[in-house]
Amino acid sequence: MPNRIACRKIAGELAAYAADRLPETARDRVDRHLALCACCRREVEDYQQALALMAGAAESRIPASRANWQMLAARMEAAQAQERGGHTARLARQRLIPSLAGAAMLALTALAVNAIWHKNITASPRPNNQKPTHPSVLSTDESFAVTTGKPFAIAPTAAQGPALYAAHIHPPSGATASVQIEYRARRAHATEWPIAKDLSVALLLDSPLTQHAGHSLARRNSRRTQVQQLLALAAGKIDVIEWNGPPRQPDTDRFLAALGAARQAQAMREPSMLRITVQATGRTLLDSQDLYLPTDERGGSWIRRTLLEQPDGDRTVETVAADFSHDNLDSFFSLQTCTPLNRHPYGDLNP
Amino acid sequence: MLRCGERRLYSYRRATLDGMMAATSATLQLTEEQLIAGCRAGDRDVLEQVYNLYGQPIFRHAFFLLGHREEADDVKQETFLRAFQHIGGFRRQCSLHTWLVRICSHLCYERIRKRRSRQEILCDPATVAQYRSLVGEAPNPLAEWNRSMTLETALYVLQHLPFASRELVVLHLIEGRDYDEIAAILGCARGTAKMRVLRATRQLKERVLALLREGG
Numbered sequence: 001m002p003n004r005i006a007c008r009k010i011a012g013e014l015a016a017y018a019a020d021r022l023p024e025t026a027r028d029r030v031d032r033h034l035a036l037c038a039c040c041r042r043e044v045e046d047y048q049q050a051l052a053l054m055a056g057a058a059e060s061r062i063p064a065s066r067a068n069w070q071m072l073a074a075r076m077e078a079a080q081a082q083e084r085g086g087h088t089a090r091l092a093r094q095r096l097i098p099s100l101a102g103a104a105m106l107a108l109t110a111l112a113v114n115a116i117w118h119k120n121i122t123a124s125p126r127p128n129n130q131k132p133t134h135p136s137v138l139s140t141d142e143s144f145a146v147t148t149g150k151p152f153a154i155a156p157t158a159a160q161g162p163a164l165y166a167a168h169i170h171p172p173s174g175a176t177a178s179v180q181i182e183y184r185a186r187r188a189h190a191t192e193w194p195i196a197k198d199l200s201v202a203l204l205l206d207s208p209l210t211q212h213a214g215h216s217l218a219r220r221n222s223r224r225t226q227v228q229q230l231l232a233l234a235a236g237k238i239d240v241i242e243w244n245g246p247p248r249q250p251d252t253d254r255f256l257a258a259l260g261a262a263r264q265a266q267a268m269r270e271p272s273m274l275r276i277t278v279q280a281t282g283r284t285l286l287d288s289q290d291l292y293l294p295t296d297e298r299g300g301s302w303i304r305r306t307l308l309e310q311p312d313g314d315r316t317v318e319t320v321a322a323d324f325s326h327d328n329l330d331s332f333f334s335l336q337t338c339t340p341l342n343r344h345p346y347g348d349l350n351p
Numbered sequence: 352m353l354r355c356g357e358r359r360l361y362s363y364r365r366a367t368l369d370g371m372m373a374a375t376s377a378t379l380q381l382t383e384e385q386l387i388a389g390c391r392a393g394d395r396d397v398l399e400q401v402y403n404l405y406g407q408p409i410f411r412h413a414f415f416l417l418g419h420r421e422e423a424d425d426v427k428q429e430t431f432l433r434a435f436q437h438i439g440g441f442r443r444q445c446s447l448h449t450w451l452v453r454i455c456s457h458l459c460y461e462r463i464r465k466r467r468s469r470q471e472i473l474c475d476p477a478t479v480a481q482y483r484s485l486v487g488e489a490p491n492p493l494a495e496w497n498r499s500m501t502l503e504t505a506l507y508v509l510q511h512l513p514f515a516s517r518e519l520v521v522l523h524l525i526e527g528r529d530y531d532e533i534a535a536i537l538g539c540a541r542g543t544a545k546m547r548v549l550r551a552t553r554q555l556k557e558r559v560l561a562l563l564r565e566g567g
Contacts, residue, residue, distance in 0.1 A: 012549065015549050015552040015553060015556075016549065019524075019552070046556050046559070046560055047552065047556050049556075049559055049563075050552070050555045050556040050558075050559040050560075051524060051552075053501060053504060053505050053508065053559060054505060054520060054524035054525055054555070055524070056501035056502070056505065057415070057501055057502050057505030057506070057525055058524070058525040058526070058527070060501060060502035060505075062411060062414050062415075062420075062502065063414075063420045065406065065407065065410040065420075065423070065424055065427060066420075066421075066424050067406075067410070067424040067425075067427050067428045069399050069402050069403065069406075071428065072402060072428050072431055072432065073395070073399075075428065075432055076398075076432065076435065079432070079436070
């Protein structure tokens, strides 16, 4: 039977004993107690197990770091160049921050209006003759100087959910992005996710702010806004985006099919998981700021960003993944439910 | 500007913390003073040497705290960027390495604080895939496999500890720092550091036991 008082006295020293960090006298005292107390012996064994795990981890080879001095030197030079900009940069920043803040407020307002609008639409269908007032994130963000241009042949697909349209954003910087949608579903009580569909959309998104040299704030916000636009597009929040190259109708269809399948699973209450991965490639150096992408009505996000260095050096790849489990899929769909437009958005421009 | 001989003196590349601790204190002191002076003067060679000298331990520290390689890379770069920018404010109350670890820990904490509003992803598939590839290249694949599994398990357990305990476990049990060093990093008394380490070890034991119960 363990001696409780003695056990309590010795308890604080067991961790150090297991780690072999006790002085000789204290060690002898613990030894004597352990010889009599099985309970404390088990405790020491538990400690030793935990310590052995950490010792094993300390000896393990961890993955090599991908960051190197050249990358840091480039960042330091950029920071120094920014400081050298001095008065001009400060003036630019002073001008830019209010404009970005204003743009962000406008975008948030648009999102809120959009969410409310979609909910209302779901509750009460719009009359056919009423023109939709589909708010767009891009059109509210004046700092991007978006002009609508000749659309590509991406016709809105009625009854399939969000439609993707075209616009020109000047000047193009060559930044590209792709949305990869991985959808998995499984039967209830199954332990694996047997069905996997790789449904991807390739997009090009761009912003004049990307061209704004030497201003990390502008670049960072630009990058963040770009990815937000991309997710907004995925969520049906945005109907204006530039497409570079041939029309991407098949991709659009696959994208919509993925959303449709996920929605169907949601309706059937099947356990499902939707992963949206945004991969952006740009010329600008990426900052180490986290991206906070609003993916539900409360503004929370399930975003993980990984920063990868491309083999060709000066280009960087940014990956943003959002996982939507069965629990939060509902909130995702409540945001992205989108009634298709009944008219071509550029009908006025291209009669 | 450093002379060639002095550069050679700094050029010891000690990838691990153990190697660094093994250096004689006189050499380290001299080196550190010169390194700090070079950093303050903005000498690119010295900055690069500091980066090469402490980069791997800082990355390792961030990796165990965050459990994610890309994030650890980010934190490593940010640590050196901030350190080089604010080297003028370094008061030499601790070693340069300790100061860097403090910066790194703060940055890791900021990262984890930001994560709280998100769904925390505890297992990085890319990192796990790399363990697997490391195993394939190893001369003794079975032993390497065991080690990689140990690392995965350790990372899993660490990610389930509160940040303060995680930091202490990493500092004491993985990096092998003594209580004096931990006290310098945490900015507390030696006795406090010791007490916190013991408490963190107890929490670690509980987590490992919980993990074993889950598994079995």
